[in-house]
Amino acid sequence: MFIALSNNDPTPLYEQIKKQITEQIINGELPPGYMLPSIRVLAKELGISVITVKKAYEDLEAGGYIVTNQGKGSFVAKAGAEFVRESRLKEIQQSFENGISLCRELGMDSEEIIKIFNDILDEFGP
Amino acid sequence: MSMVISINGLCKKYEKFSLKDVSFQAPKGYIMGFIGRNGAGKSTVIKCLMDMIPFESGKIELFGLDSRSFANENKKRIGYVGEDQYFYESMTAGWSLEFFGRFFSDWDNDYGYSLLKRFDIDPSKKVSELSKGMKVKLALAIALGHRPELLILDEPTSGLDPVIRNEILELLAETVQDENCSVFFSSHITTDIEKIADYVTVIDDGRIILSDEKDSIISKWKMFKVENSCRGEELLGRLIGVKKGEFGFSGITDKPDSFIKELNRRCPGARYKMENITLDDLLVRIAKESDTI
Numbered sequence: 001m002f003i004a005l006s007n008n009d010p011t012p013l014y015e016q017i018k019k020q021i022t023e024q025i026i027n028g029e030l031p032p033g034y035m036l037p038s039i040r041v042l043a044k045e046l047g048i049s050v051i052t053v054k055k056a057y058e059d060l061e062a063g064g065y066i067v068t069n070q071g072k073g074s075f076v077a078k079a080g081a082e083f084v085r086e087s088r089l090k091e092i093q094q095s096f097e098n099g100i101s102l103c104r105e106l107g108m109d110s111e112e113i114i115k116i117f118n119d120i121l122d123e124f125g126p
Numbered sequence: 127m128s129m130v131i132s133i134n135g136l137c138k139k140y141e142k143f144s145l146k147d148v149s150f151q152a153p154k155g156y157i158m159g160f161i162g163r164n165g166a167g168k169s170t171v172i173k174c175l176m177d178m179i180p181f182e183s184g185k186i187e188l189f190g191l192d193s194r195s196f197a198n199e200n201k202k203r204i205g206y207v208g209e210d211q212y213f214y215e216s217m218t219a220g221w222s223l224e225f226f227g228r229f230f231s232d233w234d235n236d237y238g239y240s241l242l243k244r245f246d247i248d249p250s251k252k253v254s255e256l257s258k259g260m261k262v263k264l265a266l267a268i269a270l271g272h273r274p275e276l277l278i279l280d281e282p283t284s285g286l287d288p289v290i291r292n293e294i295l296e297l298l299a300e301t302v303q304d305e306n307c308s309v310f311f312s313s314h315i316t317t318d319i320e321k322i323a324d325y326v327t328v329i330d331d332g333r334i335i336l337s338d339e340k341d342s343i344i345s346k347w348k349m350f351k352v353e354n355s356c357r358g359e360e361l362l363g364r365l366i367g368v369k370k371g372e373f374g375f376s377g378i379t380d381k382p383d384s385f386i387k388e389l390n391r392r393c394p395g396a397r398y399k400m401e402n403i404t405l406d407d408l409l410v411r412i413a414k415e416s417d418t419i
Contacts, residue, residue: 010402012345044299049324050156052341 001030001037005046013048017056025065025076026087036066036074128190130154130276130308131175136184138170143332145170148184150327150337155305157298159319159340160312161405162329163413168312169209171329172280175310176206188276202231205269207279211261213253219264220249223271230272238271245293259290266297277301279311283318291315295322316405320344326405330416340405347408348382349401351375356393364388367411378403378411 003020005013024030036042039057043050057074060066068074103113131152138145145167152158162168173179175186177197186193188200213222223242227233242249245263247256256264262282269277277298283291298309299322313319319326320340327337336343350365353374362368364385365377379385382400389396 012341014341040303040305044296044303047296047299047321049322049340050302051324051339055341 001034003042003046005048014052014056014059017042017046017053018059021056021060022063022065030076032076032078034076036076038073127153129187130189131158131310132185132187132190133171133175134185136171136174136181136186138174138179138181140170143167143170145174145181145332148329148332148334150334152308152310152325152327154308155302156324157302157309157311157322158325158327159323160310160327160329161314161316161319161409162312163314163409166329167332168314168329169280170332172278172310172312175278176201176204202272203275205272205274205277207262207265207269207277207282209281209284211265213261213264215252215254217253218249219247219251219253219256219260222253222264223249223268226268227271232272234271234273237273238267241267241270259286262286262294263290266294270301275307277307277309277311279309281312281314283313283315291318298322314409316409320405328408328412330412335412343405343408344402346380347378347403348380349376349378349403349407350382350385350389350398351401352389352398353396356389356396356398358392361388361392367414369414378407 001021001024003017005016009016011019021030021036030036036057037045039053040050043053046053057066057068061068061074064077064079066074067077100113103116108116129151131150133151134149136145136148143165148167148171160168160171170179174181175188175193177193177200188196189203191200193200214225217225219242220239223238224235227235227238239249242264245260245267247260247264247267253261253264266282279298283294286294295318298311301307301309311319323340325338326340326343328335338346351374352361354372357370357375362375362377364381365379368375368377386400389398
């Protein structure tokens with residue numbers, strides 16, 4: 001896990017923490033079940049108030065990204081994988097939309113587009 | 127949430143200065159910064175906490191116990207570092223550690239020496255040969271050596287260079303890794319407090335101005351800079367620590383939304399900027415406000 005806070009960033013510190021952890025959960029760097037550092041350890045490492053980190057963790061838990069077990073620690077939620085999948089699907093959708101609109105600009109109809117797609121798909125193999 | 131320090135209605139009179147109805151609480155397991163300008167009353171409050179001076183009225187509880195009736199029991203659980211360190215200059219650091227450490231029944235000599243090592247203090251060096259920063263660190267080693275639950279520090283970083291100040295702050299953060307340990311430290315170096323404090327209490331002229339989570343203070347309070355065309359007394363009255371200038375006026379408030387509403391109501395279209403404040407801004411403006419009264 002990598003977290004770097006910026007004093008120059010106008011976003012509040014706890015928002016920065018949330019954003020960086022969320023990003024790493026979504027891009028799969030922090031897999032489901034990954035144990036986050038304890039609130040106090042993270043606060044000490046970042047040199048900030050314990051309450052700031054607590055707020056970030058509470059928000060992350062409310063958002064379903066992490067789960068906190070009293071006494072055990074905080075872990076990336078299994079649903080974390082769902083977020084990864086969903087965000088990847090969004091990326092895929094976006095790529096297809098981009099490709100299709102480029103094809104349309106060249107004046108291609110649906111049949112031609114599907115043919116190009118299938119040709120490429122064949123290159124990938126079964 | 128349990129309170130490690132609880133002060134209610136504390137009043138103490140000196141000839142030229144007094145504490146007026148001081149009340150605030152410090153939650154256990156966190157770091158509370160106590161800020162105010164020189165002469166605001168920080169040391170006086172701390173000395174009352176430590177039962178070093180008497181007070182006329184009010185109640186102080188440490189660990190839920192009355193500070194005066196349980197003074198000795200409380201002192202065993204407290205590590206205190208005052209503004210000035212009083213050592214026997216011709217004795218060594220090691221000797222000082224053991225001499226002062228033994229006043230505490232829970233003193234752990236090995237731990238004390240390991241702290242000296244960690245602070246890079248040569249135990250065989252005479253106190254007179256130590257720099258100010260090293261004397262403070264020696265005092266800290268003595269304060270921590272009996273593993274106190276509460277660290278009370280009175281201006282621990284004044285006059286120290288940024289490197290040592292940072293070391294001490296890191297040490298404070300380490301202390302509260304144990305949730306049973308709390309830190310209460312006073313300082314007029316607001317940037318230190320801004321970094322690691324969980325809670326902040328502000329005192330000015332013997333009165334508590336506010337006491338809150340540091341994050342809340344930073345997010346609630348805003349600095350407004352407004353153009354002079356809108357400089358009516360009504361509007362100025364809504365800001366604290368107003369500074370009037372040739373190119374605009376400024377002040378702070380903890381009710382930014384209602385200020386903006388008033389501003390737009392009185393001077394629609396008036397130019398202004400809203401900014402986040404630092405604890406420094408807060409202290410300066412609060413002091414300015416009380417000086418004008």
